[in-house]
Each structure stands twice: as structure tokens, then as C-alpha cells.
Amino acid sequence: MDGTIEAWGWNEHGQCNIPLPNSGFIAVEAGNCHSLGIKSNGSIVAWGLNSWQQCNVPTPNTGFVAVAGGGYHSVGLKQDGTIIVWGGNETHRTVPLPNSGFVAVAAGDSFSLALRSDGSIAAWGYNNYGEFDVPSPNANFKAIAAGYNFCMGLKQDGSVVAWGYNFSGQCTVPSPNQGFIAIAAGLSQGLGIVSYSQNLLVGSGTENDPYLITSLADFNKFSTDESYWAENVHTKLVCDINLVGRTYTEAVIAPDADNSNETIFDGTAFNGIFDGNGHKILNLIIDNDGAKNGFLGLFGRINSEAKVKNLVLEKMYILSSSTAGTCYIGGLCGENSGLLSNCVVNGTVTGNYSAYVGGLAGQNSYGNIQFCNSNTNVTAGDGCVFIGGLVGVNVEGDIINCSAVNNVTTGDVTSYIGGLAGTNLVFTENAGNAFSNINNCYATGNVTGGSDSEDIGGLVGLNYGQGAGIANSYATGVVKGQTSSYCLGGLCGYNRNADIIKCYSSGNVQTGNYLGALCGYHIDSSAIIENSFWNTETSGLSVGYNLSSSSPGTISNVYGKTTEQMKTISTFLGVGWDFIDETANGSDDIWRMCTDGQDYPRFFWDFTAGDFTCPDGVNFKDFAALASVWLSESGDSNWRQRYDISEPNDSKIDMSDLMVFCENWLLIPNDLIAYWKMDEGSGATVSDSSNNNHNGTIYGATWTEGISGNALSFDGGNDYISIPYNPDFAYTIGQDRLTISAWIYPRDKDDTSPGAIYSDRAAGNGVLAVVMKITSGKFIVGGWSPSALGYNIESPVTANNQWYFMTIVFDSGFARLYIDGDLKSSISLAGVSLTNGGTGMMLGKHQGGWSNFFNGKIDEVCIYKKALSQSEIINLMNH
Known part of the structure; x- marks a missing residue:
């Protein structure tokens, strides 16, 4: 290869007349009416229109590795990462400062771009159309291109960002914006090469051979290709995914397609099986930017046949800033009708003029949520309804073995606010034929309502309808309203025609009307509260509940207790609570309390895997307990579900469970x-x-x-x-x-x-x-x-x-x-x-x-x- 240049086209200014000797070139570039080439010795040759000295390469003309031609100027990149610019300079900005660390250059009509080694872009020259306004975050770029008056940047994840003049749509990158490996910019057009083969997921989508997400590019493919969301299609995450630097305006997966009706989902719902495999998705940011986009979350809507399991969302931020009203906002999903299992969300969810807002899911509609945890601060502005630390509403669904440990805060004129769920609901027309269960759950965050707020509970704001029940659950956070607030309870704000069984609360309840240490207001003939307690010392109240005078429902074995009594196991055994290491009250072993005076009752699943029995810690007594159920399977007389500690649970006690047990033996945590x-x-x-x-x-x-x-x-x-x-x-x-x-x-x-x-x-x-x-x-x-x-x-x-x-x-x-x-x-x-x-x-x-x-x-x-x-x-x- 001799390194000669061929040139053709318009030649009025000699831009096609290659200077002699025409050999040894390793790169070429073209400006409006002038041409440039780099020789193998690092020198630049320029020819064509020179009215602005754009062809007069400064001395010393050595050490160049890249060059770009603009309208009336030229930009050269030296081997040491510095930039030299010559030609037209009406803006008196010759180079960006500090002039170091650059790896690529590009030139538009009257502006220039340079890519730094840290992945950021510098821009200078004319800024008539926002050519300098690199979209935030200015990071993770690997290539740049400059058109006449617009700019393009290629990100490390294969997506393209474009900005500047957009009259012809040159800044509107087509969907799906992924898989790009090269870009170019013309007068008013952008080009990109896509390598789809880089984004085909490994696997066949079966249970035994799931599609594998091994990179951010894989995740982008999965999140935009509906074929991966189909029923019985299995996908597994095999690495952590960091979404830093990207802000979504709608759900990442299965978004709503039409926001004209905020309560109806018009997109393609997720119907597949997604296994997070214990991995994390970090820095998810969704901001609908004031639009009416609803069904916000990692998933917009999860259908009844779908499953999402073993996934952690960390440092996520979900915001609906619309003033027109938005529905169904959650960290993991806007609405769930399938199975969510062993998922954790950590971050912030905020709704403004919104309904159905939850840390994990906006609404659980006939779905099943189990062993999920929300470490999410949930905030709702004025006028919001159905707000919860885990879910906004549980509609005829099951929430089992779940928790929410951070705060829920609302503005004025808000309703149905709970530390775990805003509302637990069975529709009136389904009374007696449907159930909505919250079992074995807890909430520890503070719950605060604004002026004219109502139905506020440490665990559930509103528990409503025959068949709706809260059982074996507790809340410990502060519940606070304003002087104009109504129906505040340490566990439940308003219990109507529903059940509360074997629950307790210990949080302080303050400010408002109808305050109850356990339940703010209890009404209807079939409403039941039984075998439950509140702490008289920490709640600040001697009143545990307020009853309707016309229809008070049933209260049975419901008492206020001191802190000492609340930390004494006999308090709870006497009304039938099922603890480990006892069988008189059942063998489900829901609760655990090893030593009087140390702690309130807690759930067996909230302890280290393998810590089956008292005392606390994984030790020889637990080893003996494991031996008593060894090789048992579901249905055997000695089978106990809580000993199935391997992931995923396989309904048998074998070597996989023993391995988990051994990992936690005499545990001192790692790190x-x-x-x-x-x-x-x-x-x-x-x-x-x-x-x-x-x-x-x-x-x-x-x-x-x-x-x-x-x-x-x-x-x-x-x-x-x-x-x-x-x-x-x-x-x-x-x-x-x-x-x-x-x-x-x-x-x-x-x-x-x-x-x-x-x-x-x-x-x-x-x-x-x-x-x-x-x-x-x-x-x-x-x-x-x-x-x-x-x-x-x-x-x-x-x-x-x-x-x-x-x-x-x-x-x-x-x-x-x-x-x-x-x-x-x-x-x-x-x-x-x-x-x-x-x-x-x-x-x-x-x-x-x-x-x-x-x-x-x-x-x-x-x-x-x-x-x-x-x-x-x-x-x-x-x-």
C-alpha cells in the first residue's frame, strides 16, 4: 500500500488537487472547501481554499495523529494529546483548556469538538444552535462527529447522543438507540453503523438455556426488544448493570405506549421470566420531565404469567414531576400482576399529583410478592393517593414475607398512606370470593402525612373489604399527621370490613384526629382485630383503636403492653402466636424470640440463613435441627419449609442447603x-x-x-x-x-x-x-x-x-x-x-x-x- 490519495468532485478551489509527492498518507479529512492529509511521519498537508489560512499548518508540523476540517478552519491532534487550531477564528477561542489529554477531534462549520481520554467532550467556537451544550452527563463517550451546525457523540454502551440544530431531524437518533459502532455527520444528516450481532443475547430462552445478559449492551437489547418479554421466555442476568449517565422518561422495560389515559396500560407488558441471579442494576434514573407518562419503574407492567426474581435495584431514582396526574409509579414496576420474588429496591421514588406510588411497585393487581424488601424513601406531593413504602395498593393479591424500612412522606390533601402498603383492598363486588393478603410483613420507616391527609398507618393506610387481611405483621415507625389529619394508626390507619390478626405496633403516633396506637379507626360488622398488641410506652397513646359507634366490628384479645411485656414471649404465646421451638401454636414457625427482654418478636426469615433455632447465631443446635429434616421433601412428615435455605428453593433439604448452612457457620460477616x-x-x-x-x-x-x-x-x-x-x-x-x-x-x-x-x-x-x-x-x-x-x-x-x-x-x-x-x-x-x-x-x-x-x-x-x-x-x- 503506497498511501496515495484519490480525490473527485467540485474543484473550484483546488481541493481535489493533491500536492506532490502523493504518497505516504495515513489519514485524510475534508473541510468545506479545503482538504487535509496526515503523512506517516506525523506531518499534515493541506490544500484548497486558503482565504482564512486554513491550509497554513503551524510549525513545527510534526507529531500529528489526527486532523479535522471545518468551514474555514482546521484542527490537529498531536501525539502528546494537545490540540493545534488554525484558520478562521472569529470567536477568539483557539483551543479548550486545559489543552491536554485529548484523543480525537472533529470540526463543524464554525465550531470544534475534542474528545478527552476520560470520555468527556470539549466544544468551542460559535454556539448559535447549542453546539456547546453537550447533554448531561458529559461522560462515557468514545467517538465524536461534527456536522455543519450539529454534533454527535458515540457512547461506550453503543448509544448515540446528538445535539445542536435539528431542523431536518439530524439530532433525533432512531430507536432502538443501541449497537452503534461508528458515526459520521454530514451537512444536515447523521450516519451510524450498527452491529446487531453484538447485541444478540446468548441462549435460547428456555428454562435450562435462558437468554443471558452479560453486558450493558445486552441489557439495552433486552429492554427494547419485545421478543424477550414473551410468555415463557427466560432471561438471566449474569453481571451487574450500571445505568449511570442515562435518564429515562418512561419505564425501561415494557413501557406504556400511550399516556392519554393514565390508568390504562397501552403498551406491551412483560410476560416472561426474568432472573436477576442476585445481581444489581445500579443508578436507574427515570424522570418523566413533567409529562403524563405513567407506569414508571424498571418494568412498566408485569403480566400475570410473568416472574421477576432475585434482583437488586440500587441507587435508583424514580420521579414523576407531572402536574397533570400520573398513575402507577414504583422502583421495580409500575404495576404487577405476576410474581415478584426475592427482590430488593434501594433509592427514592417521588410522585407529584400521582396515584399508586410504591417503593417496589405502584400497584400489585392480583399478583404475588414474596421475600421482597424496599429500602426506598417514598415521597408524594399534594393531592396524591395510595402511597406505600413497598406498594401503593395491593388489590386482591398476596404480599408475603416482605418488608419496607425507609420513610414515606406526603404533601397536603393526601389519602391512604402506609409504611408498607397504602391500601390493602378487596372490591366490594368480590366480597367473600376474593382475598387480599398481607402476611408476615413489617415496616420500620416513619410515615408522615400533610395537612388534610387521612388514613395513615405504620404498615397499611387503608385495609378495606371482606377478604382483605393483615396477619402476623408489625410496624415500628413513627406515624405523624397534621392537626387536620384523620385516622392515624401505628399499624393501620383505617380498617373497614377487613381483618387484622396477630399483629403489633410500637411506633409513636402523633398529631391528628382518630389516633390509635394500633388502628386509627375500625368499622363495619365483619371487621375484626384479634390477638394483637401495641406498646403503650413508645406509642405515646393509651388508646389502641377507635371504634365506630354504629358498627364497631369485633375486637378480641387486643391489648396495650409495656416495653418489657412486648419483649416477653409469653405475652404472645398466650394468644396463639406461632414461634420456633414450640408446637402448641402450630408448626409454621412464623415468629422468633430467643431471650426475654432483648427484642420484640421478629420473623424467622429475618435471621441469617441456617440460624434455625435459638440461641441466635448459626451453631451446633442449628446443625442438629438441620439433621432432623435431612433429605426430606415437601409433603414428608418431617418437612419444614424454613429449612429450605438454598437459592432457588427446591422443596427438598439436601447438600445445597448444607452448603449455605456451612457458609454461615459461627458467622462473622465478610468484608x-x-x-x-x-x-x-x-x-x-x-x-x-x-x-x-x-x-x-x-x-x-x-x-x-x-x-x-x-x-x-x-x-x-x-x-x-x-x-x-x-x-x-x-x-x-x-x-x-x-x-x-x-x-x-x-x-x-x-x-x-x-x-x-x-x-x-x-x-x-x-x-x-x-x-x-x-x-x-x-x-x-x-x-x-x-x-x-x-x-x-x-x-x-x-x-x-x-x-x-x-x-x-x-x-x-x-x-x-x-x-x-x-x-x-x-x-x-x-x-x-x-x-x-x-x-x-x-x-x-x-x-x-x-x-x-x-x-x-x-x-x-x-x-x-x-x-x-x-x-x-x-x-x-x-x-
Whole structure:
């Protein structure tokens, strides 16, 4: 190959007259009326119209690797990543700053583009049509092209972004916008090469040979090709998918096709089987941008034959900002009529003038949701109805073994608001022939309604209709209204013609009319509340429920109890609650409560897999229990469902279950980065038992008896432990997962000088990324900075001179405070981004030189680079 150039076409300015010698060229480019070529020695040759000196290559003419021709200017890219521009320059912007790190260039009529090595695009020159306005996020680009007055960028995921003048549709990329491998821009047209073979999913779509999603490109293909959504078509996710940088305006999969009627789905629903395989989809953002688009979520609508299982949505953000009204908004789906199993959603769902808004699903219509968890803050504006932490409405469906652990907040004139479900409903015409069940579920977040709000419950806002039931469930969050609010209950706001059986609530209920610690209002002859309890001390109310005077329904064995009584198993055994390690009340083993005085009843499934029996933790007693059902199958006399702990459940107890059991044997959670047992008993060093060598130096603190072995005593004056910084400790509060736990023994809980147990300074001019402390009778964890949003989470300290197990869990966008294994408070970290500053950590003292020292004992301090579950925290506490 000799590297000669052939040129043809219009030649009025000599743009087709290649200079001699015509050889050794390795690249060519064309401007409006001039031509350019790069030789193998890195020099540029230019010819044609030169009225603006666009052909006068600056010296030294060496080291060029790319060139672009504009209307009256030229752009050259050097091997060192710098840019040289010559020719017309009416805007007096020759190069972008800093002029370094560039990998590609392009030129339009009177503007230029350059691609940086970090995937961002720089633009300069004329900006008459928004040529500079690179759509956000300006990241992840791998190629660029410039037309006369518009621009194109090719993303790493194979999608194309176009901006600028769009009179001829040159900025409207055709659907599906995926699979592009090359782009070009003309006067008023865009071109792209698509490689469909890159997006064909591996597999045949059967149960034994499912389609496999192995990359973002695969996911994009799946999300836009309806053939993958058909009935009995199986698809499996085999990698995490990060959607950062992309904002959708409708559901990603199975969106509504016509938003003219917000309550009717007009698109192609999802009918297949999607197995997330335990993987995550991260950074899903949906914003309908004020439009009426409904059925928002990862899936728009999931039909009755469909299944979605084993999937985690993390850092998702769903927003309907329409003022015209939007229906069916959820993290995982807008509406579900199929099976959702073992799914977790983590993020924020917000509706404005909306109906059917839930953390997981907007509405569950005759569907089944099981073993799903919502760590989602749900917010609804004025006028919204049917809002829940997990689902907005459960219509004649089943929600079993599910939870919601974050807050639900609404504006004014809102109705049917619940920590788990806004409404649990059986239609009147189906009474006696249909059921809507919420069983074995809990909610721990706070539920807050605005002015003129009604039917607000810690678990369910409205429980309505014969056949609608809430059983074996509980709520612990604060329920709060305004003075004009009606029907607020710790568990249920309004119970009409429906059942509440074997439930409890412990959250505070405040502000409004018809306040009930358990149920705000109970009405109709067939309405039943039985064998249920509320905490008289924490609820702030002596009244558990308000009855209709004309039709009060049935109340049986419903009592208010003290905290001590609520933590005593006999309280619940006496009215038929089914616990593990007892058979008098049944063998379903729904509830677990190993030691009186430690915790409220919790579900067996909320403990570590393999922790079948008391005491807490996976140990020899659990091994014996597993042996008692070994090789049993569903239907056998010794079969117990809760021993089937392998994923997926296969209805038999065998080696797959034993493997899970062994993984959790004598469990200390993985991802331990530091563990100061403080068992040395002498010397000036605390050793790190995690084998990561993060040892600390003791200043003043003295050895004493601990919760287990030895501990260190701090006098509140000048005692502390200093631990040097190590990259293992790098984290950002608000983004990363982190758990810090410690056994603490306060001597002066009411001291107003904050005695720090653990502190870590924030980066830059920050103050603190994390401080764990006791002050003014409260456990407090917080972080703040003069230049960044801070956070604060707290819980009361009950007494001095006793041991507490204090744990703070940072789970991406949320923080949860546990005391002795009980979840005491949960807050959103929305907007918080505090990175620790590399100065090391302190135990017993504030970072930054403050004279705030802890007065008491500290023992068994652990740091994990993961968000421990409540079960893992209890296991750690009892280890």
C-alpha cells in the first residue's frame, strides 16, 4: 500500500488537487472547501481554499495523529494529546483548556469538538444552535462527529447522543438507540453503523438455556426488544448493570405506549421470566420531565404469567414531576400482576399529583410478592393517593414475607398512606370470593402525612373489604399527621370490613384526629382485630383503636403492653402466636424470640440463613435441627419449609442447603476491615484482629473488664486511642456501604459535652465524616462539613453503667442506627457526600482537636465495608 490519495468532485478551489509527492498518507479529512492529509511521519498537508489560512499548518508540523476540517478552519491532534487550531477564528477561542489529554477531534462549520481520554467532550467556537451544550452527563463517550451546525457523540454502551440544530431531524437518533459502532455527520444528516450481532443475547430462552445478559449492551437489547418479554421466555442476568449517565422518561422495560389515559396500560407488558441471579442494576434514573407518562419503574407492567426474581435495584431514582396526574409509579414496576420474588429496591421514588406510588411497585393487581424488601424513601406531593413504602395498593393479591424500612412522606390533601402498603383492598363486588393478603410483613420507616391527609398507618393506610387481611405483621415507625389529619394508626390507619390478626405496633403516633396506637379507626360488622398488641410506652397513646359507634366490628384479645411485656414471649404465646421451638401454636414457625427482654418478636426469615433455632447465631443446635429434616421433601412428615435455605428453593433439604448452612457457620460477616477486640489487658497498643494490621495507640485509657474479656476505660478527660489512616478505610458517606459497631458502657449519658466513641475527619475543609457519640441522653451518629450537606441520626440512652451494642449502618443512600440489635432510627442520606480525609481515626475522642472525650468503657469495635443486615448485627452481638 503506497498511501496515495484519490480525490473527485467540485474543484473550484483546488481541493481535489493533491500536492506532490502523493504518497505516504495515513489519514485524510475534508473541510468545506479545503482538504487535509496526515503523512506517516506525523506531518499534515493541506490544500484548497486558503482565504482564512486554513491550509497554513503551524510549525513545527510534526507529531500529528489526527486532523479535522471545518468551514474555514482546521484542527490537529498531536501525539502528546494537545490540540493545534488554525484558520478562521472569529470567536477568539483557539483551543479548550486545559489543552491536554485529548484523543480525537472533529470540526463543524464554525465550531470544534475534542474528545478527552476520560470520555468527556470539549466544544468551542460559535454556539448559535447549542453546539456547546453537550447533554448531561458529559461522560462515557468514545467517538465524536461534527456536522455543519450539529454534533454527535458515540457512547461506550453503543448509544448515540446528538445535539445542536435539528431542523431536518439530524439530532433525533432512531430507536432502538443501541449497537452503534461508528458515526459520521454530514451537512444536515447523521450516519451510524450498527452491529446487531453484538447485541444478540446468548441462549435460547428456555428454562435450562435462558437468554443471558452479560453486558450493558445486552441489557439495552433486552429492554427494547419485545421478543424477550414473551410468555415463557427466560432471561438471566449474569453481571451487574450500571445505568449511570442515562435518564429515562418512561419505564425501561415494557413501557406504556400511550399516556392519554393514565390508568390504562397501552403498551406491551412483560410476560416472561426474568432472573436477576442476585445481581444489581445500579443508578436507574427515570424522570418523566413533567409529562403524563405513567407506569414508571424498571418494568412498566408485569403480566400475570410473568416472574421477576432475585434482583437488586440500587441507587435508583424514580420521579414523576407531572402536574397533570400520573398513575402507577414504583422502583421495580409500575404495576404487577405476576410474581415478584426475592427482590430488593434501594433509592427514592417521588410522585407529584400521582396515584399508586410504591417503593417496589405502584400497584400489585392480583399478583404475588414474596421475600421482597424496599429500602426506598417514598415521597408524594399534594393531592396524591395510595402511597406505600413497598406498594401503593395491593388489590386482591398476596404480599408475603416482605418488608419496607425507609420513610414515606406526603404533601397536603393526601389519602391512604402506609409504611408498607397504602391500601390493602378487596372490591366490594368480590366480597367473600376474593382475598387480599398481607402476611408476615413489617415496616420500620416513619410515615408522615400533610395537612388534610387521612388514613395513615405504620404498615397499611387503608385495609378495606371482606377478604382483605393483615396477619402476623408489625410496624415500628413513627406515624405523624397534621392537626387536620384523620385516622392515624401505628399499624393501620383505617380498617373497614377487613381483618387484622396477630399483629403489633410500637411506633409513636402523633398529631391528628382518630389516633390509635394500633388502628386509627375500625368499622363495619365483619371487621375484626384479634390477638394483637401495641406498646403503650413508645406509642405515646393509651388508646389502641377507635371504634365506630354504629358498627364497631369485633375486637378480641387486643391489648396495650409495656416495653418489657412486648419483649416477653409469653405475652404472645398466650394468644396463639406461632414461634420456633414450640408446637402448641402450630408448626409454621412464623415468629422468633430467643431471650426475654432483648427484642420484640421478629420473623424467622429475618435471621441469617441456617440460624434455625435459638440461641441466635448459626451453631451446633442449628446443625442438629438441620439433621432432623435431612433429605426430606415437601409433603414428608418431617418437612419444614424454613429449612429450605438454598437459592432457588427446591422443596427438598439436601447438600445445597448444607452448603449455605456451612457458609454461615459461627458467622462473622465478610468484608471485615478492622476488629479491635481490646483483649490485650496490658500495654499501650490495641491490635487489629482482622489480620489487616490496623493497630491503634492508647493514650491514657486503662484496661478493665469488658463485655467479653477485657476492655478499655476512658475517663472523659483526655483518654483516647489513635488509629493511623489506611486506604482500607476509604469511604464516602452517602455513596458507600459501611458498618461500624462497638460495645459501649456510658457513665454519664446526660453530659452535654459530646463524648465521642468513634470519629473520623472529613476530607478537604470538612469537619467530620462520621462521629458516634453519647450526649444529652442520646446515642448520636452524625457528620457535617461547612461546604457539604450533613446528617444526624439519634436514639435515647436509657441508663448509665450498662453495656449497649451500638451499630451504625450506611447503606448507600441511607443510614440506620441499631442499639442492641434493635433498629432505632433510619434516615435518608440524599444529597450527603462526605469522604473521610485520610487523617486516621479516634476512639474515645473527637477528631479535629475538640476536647470532647468519652466517659465510659469501649469494647469489641468492628468496621465492615458492607451494610450488615439486622440478622448479621444480632449474630455479631451474640458472637
